[in-house]
Amino acid sequence: MKSTILRTVLLAFSILGISLLHYLTPLHLHYLHDIFQRFYYLPIILAALWFGFRGGLLCSLTVSVVYAPHILFQWGGGLTLEMEKYLEIVMYNVVGGVTGLLAQRERARSSELQKTAQGLEESYNKLQTQSERIMTIEEQLRRAERLSTLGEMAAVLAHEIRNPLGSIRGTAEILRDDYQPGDPKHEFIEIQIKETERLNRVVEEFLRMTRPQPTEMGRCSLREELETIVTLTTNDAKARKIKLTLEPPTGDLFVSADGEKLRQAFLNIVINALQATPADGTVTIATRQADGHHEIRFSDSGPGIEASALARVFEPFFTTKPDGTGLGLAITKKIIEAHGGTMEVESEVGTGTTVIVRLPNMESEETP
Helix, strand or coil: CHHHHHHHHHHHHHHHHHHHHHHHCCCCCHHHHHHHHHHCHHHHHHHHHHHHHHHHHHHHHHHHHHHHHHHHHHHCCCHHHHHHHHHHHHHHHHHHHHHHHHHHHHHHHHHHHHHHHHHHHHHHHHHHHHHHHHHHHHHHHHHHHHHHHHHHHHHHHHHHHHHHHHHHHHHHHHHHCCCCCCCHHHHHHHHHHHHHHHHHHHHHHHHHHHCCCCCCCEEEEHHHHHHHHHHHHHHHHHHCCCEEEEECCCCCCEEEECHHHHHHHHHHHHHHHHHHCCCCCEEEEEEEEECCEEEEEEEECCCCCCHHHHCCCCCCCCCCCCCCCCCHHHHHHHHHHHCCCEEEEEEECCCEEEEEEEEEEHHHHHCC
């Protein structure tokens, strides 16, 4: 609007200025009048370019009205000279109309091209979104295929490893009784028992990962589950000299879940956070509601995770801990997804790590 007013004022002053030059210049300086006569084309063309057909024609008519008295009352003489001036007025209107029409068509064409470009950009964005969804689905299919393979392997492992492990551990415990603490053989047998327990734990977690997740859900309070987790891990946090804090939500939050499985998932996350946090560090659990979901954030002040390792944290058997199995987060993610939720990890080296769990609230699930 401001630009339109400014342009209109500029055109008005241009026409007024040129007209004053005509009226104030003596008639015997006819060559100057010829020059001033051509100056009228400048505001006419500018009006046509700025305002289109109507703008160009209106400006040329204004010039004609302003210029006509100069011809009638000042020149007034020769018919041939007057005809030339009147013909110039006709040309003003022709130039204003034609230029305005062409400018208007060009503007309309530019608008159509802009709309086409915008449509192409929207199509590109939709294709990009669909491509990302396809890649996500493909990744989920690959993960499901890996889990299916793991399930088949688990059945074999359960039969072929667990029973021999029990025999090995039982035999080692019998042999340990034959030696007193401090004897080198007693220490070796202790190592054997611990490693057997570790291997048995790997098999147990492997089986837990491939075991079908719950399909029958019940009303579950997030506040109660998180308070239970804090109670279970408080002693461990004190022993590590870590401040464990729960920032409960205002009011209770309910989800449709298997409480036991949900506690298992939350416990895995908190234990990982405690193990990654140095003494005098902090682990904070906070909740909030966002877009029909309950968001639980588990934040620690540990050293963080390298970008290369962050991309693989959910891969089975990938771990950065010397005694880790690499199955904890994979099992946790599977439990969360079985509850219709999502899980992601944000981390930066030197600033800590945040695990974000999003679970649908019961109201959003019940909405048709």
